[in-house]
Amino acid sequence: xxxxxxxxxxxxxxxxxxxxxxxxxxxxxxxxxxxxxxxxxxxxxxxxxxxxxxxxxxxxxxxxxxxxxxxxxxxxxxxxxxxxxxxxxxxxxxxxxxxxxxxxxxxxxxxxxxxxxxxxxxxxxxxxxxxxxxxxxxxxxxxxxxxxxxxxxxxxxxxxxxxxxxxxxxxxxxxxxxxxxxxxxxxxxxxxxxxxxxxxxxxxxxxxxxxxxxxxxxxxxxxxxxxxxxxxxxxxxxxxxxxxxxxxxxxxxxxxxxxxxxxxxxxxxxxxxxxxxxxxxxxxxxxxxxxxxxxxxxxxxxxxxxxxxxxxxxxxxxxxxxxxxxxxxxxxxxxxxxxxxxxxxxxxxxxxxxxxxxxxxxxxxxxxxxxxxxxxxxxxxxxxxxxxxxxxxxxxxxxxxxxxxxxxxxxxxxxxxxxxxxxxxxxxxxxxxxxxxxxxxxxxxxxxxxxxxxxxxxxxxxxxxxxxxxxxxxxxxxxxxxxxxxxxxxxxxxxxxxxxxxxxxxxxxxxxxxxxxxxxxxxxxxxxxxxxxxxxxxxxxxxxxxxxxxxxxxxxxxxxxxxxxxxxxxxxxxxxxxxxxxxxxxxxxxxxxxxxxxxxxxxxxxxxxxxxxxxxxxxxxxxxxxxxxxxxxxxxxxxxxxxxxxxxxxxxxxx
Numbered sequence: 154x155x156x157x158x159x160x161x162x163x164x165x166x167x168x169x170x171x172x173x174x175x176x177x178x179x180x181x182x183x184x185x186x187x188x189x190x191x192x193x194x195x196x197x198x199x200x201x202x203x204x205x206x207x208x209x210x211x212x213x214x215x216x217x218x219x220x221x222x223x224x225x226x227x228x229x230x231x232x233x234x235x236x237x238x239x240x241x242x243x244x245x246x247x248x249x250x251x252x253x254x255x256x257x258x259x260x261x262x263x264x265x266x267x268x269x270x271x272x273x274x275x276x277x278x279x280x281x282x283x284x285x286x287x288x289x290x291x292x293x294x295x296x297x298x299x300x301x302x303x304x305x306x307x308x309x310x311x312x313x314x315x316x317x318x319x320x321x322x323x324x325x326x327x328x329x330x331x332x333x334x335x336x337x338x339x340x341x342x343x344x345x346x347x348x349x350x351x352x353x354x355x356x357x358x359x360x361x362x363x364x365x366x367x368x369x370x371x372x373x374x375x376x377x378x379x380x381x382x383x384x385x386x387x388x389x390x391x392x393x394x395x396x397x398x399x400x401x402x403x404x405x406x407x408x409x410x411x412x413x414x415x416x417x418x419x420x421x422x423x424x425x426x427x428x429x430x431x432x433x434x435x436x437x438x439x440x441x442x443x444x445x446x447x448x449x450x451x452x453x454x455x456x457x458x459x460x461x462x463x464x465x466x467x468x469x470x471x472x473x474x475x476x477x478x479x480x481x482x483x484x485x486x487x488x489x490x491x492x493x494x495x496x497x498x499x500x501x502x503x504x505x506x507x508x509x510x511x512x513x514x515x516x517x518x519x520x521x522x523x524x525x526x527x528x529x530x531x532x533x534x535x536x537x538x539x540x541x542x543x544x545x546x547x548x549x550x551x552x553x554x555x556x557x558x559x560x561x562x563x564x565x566x567x568x569x570x571x572x573x574x575x576x577x578x579x580x581x582x583x584x585x586x587x588x589x590x591x592x593x594x595x596x597x598x599x600x601x602x603x604x605x606x607x608x609x610x611x612x613x614x615x616x617x618x619x620x621x622x623x624x625x626x627x628x629x630x631x632x633x634x635x636x637x638x639x640x641x642x643x644x645x646x647x648x649x650x651x652x653x654x655x656x657x658x659x660x661x662x663x664x665x666x667x668x669x670x671x672x673x674x675x676x677x678x679x680x681x682x683x684x685x686x687x688x689x690x691x692x693x694x695x696x697x698x699x700x701x702x703x704x705x706x707x708x709x710x711x712x713x714x715x716x717x718x719x720x721x722x723x724x725x726x727x728x729x730x731x732x733x734x735x736x737x738x739x740x741x742x743x744x745x746x747x748x749x750x751x752x753x754x755x756x757x758x759x760x761x762x763x764x765x766x767x768x769x770x771x772x773x774x775x776x777x778x779x780x781x782x783x784x785x786x787x788x789x790x791x792x793x794x795x796x797x798x799x800x801x802x803x804x805x806x807x808x
Contacts (some may be wrong), residue, residue: 174204175731252281260374264360292334314341358559446526477499479501554615586623
């Protein structure tokens, strides 16, 4: 009879055949009838005398075995699926999360969590949870052997507590009890995790109501724990292997990058050597570096002055830049620094214990570029030493040449012309002589600046008789030897030195032709310089024409006219100062030089305005009140300038 058909209805008292009853029972058992449903059917059959008690008992036993087999089959299927899922995950963190999520789902608990053992501290700490609501619970650490967690983590056996906080058979810690209470946990059960013969932690479940976990739950947890430990170790080994492969791949890439960097450095070394051997080593080095660094590159002096690069940069004179350059020179390593919010790296070029210059690269540079910078600094040191040797040789030649040009000897005339020609000077072209006045302590530094200023231009620059002297063809304003604009009377030299914070005054001669005229031109330029100083015009550049009336007087100071002029205009006042020891002539000169301003003159003389007024009234008495008015004022002023120049010891014999 088909299991889905309803049993036939019997209206008589004759019982149906026995095979029909057994068929019905077998159909029910095959359908997986529940224990309650089977009992209902058995009770009905027994009431109708269709089934004896022995057969009913056998049916109950068979149904129980079939249901147990079905349950075990389902459990094995779930465990198999769980094991398959876990072993398929390669990430340790993902495996841990999957374990607690599966465990909670299979057991049907409120919380599942996994701990790992820290044998160094003797504790087992919760590593991952599923269902836990409080941070206190998620961060429990239990000493091994303490509480359910610590007891299970020792690996002795599974352990549980129906109501942990009230369970006096378990050891307790105040901190862990507080975490359990905050989470509301009552029942706890856990099993150890073993991998490769070692207990690595514990797998636990917890409920927020008190009860005992069944032996089936414990057995299921042990099965899950076994699979979980294997999966966890597999994932760990896989992660370690993946990390090892990643490290190997990284090492290989680094080796390839290192080989490439070495090849680039080898190529760079060759180009650096070629640069060093070239005629313009420093400019060529700058071009090579700018291309290699892909950034702005500067060469600066130890004082922060830009020697080569894209124009001057005042930032390199800041304390941060100077300190970084000094540190780089001391340690011979690149040093990063920041000024005005912009980042730079400096590598100083050193020869022995001497700081020659510094290479500065704008922006952040990588490690391989640092090696390029270090090598370039070595080449810069060699280039600067070569250049310094060449410049020293050139300077010695200029030093000797300027002395011979200003003190010519007829027997060496032809040799002098050949040597001067090497510097762009000829006996047949106009030349000017400039005498540069600077403080003695700034003289050598000013000389270095002027040599750079005159680089690639005809002319010579050297120390001569304790002052700086320049002999060059006349130049237009802006430095060119031709073109529009007025002639440069030395102002470009004043500007170049002022840019380096050196105050200078420059006296220039008129242009002369012929080396034999240079001695007189030098005397004229020197006289102009002294006139600037005597007239309190320091920091200016001038020739005789730019001096104005003082320039006209320079050639006549020792003439009878000069004596007559002084006697006619200032005689009484000079005599008054001589007899009385006063300084009325100086007072008159200062007053007129300051545009007849009493306030400015008093300040220049460092006297009270009333004192100045009294002196001016005395001068009015001696010279007459008209000395500071109209044309008489001009005559007196010219005479006073003549007196001032003579007082400074300037001779009128210029040529």
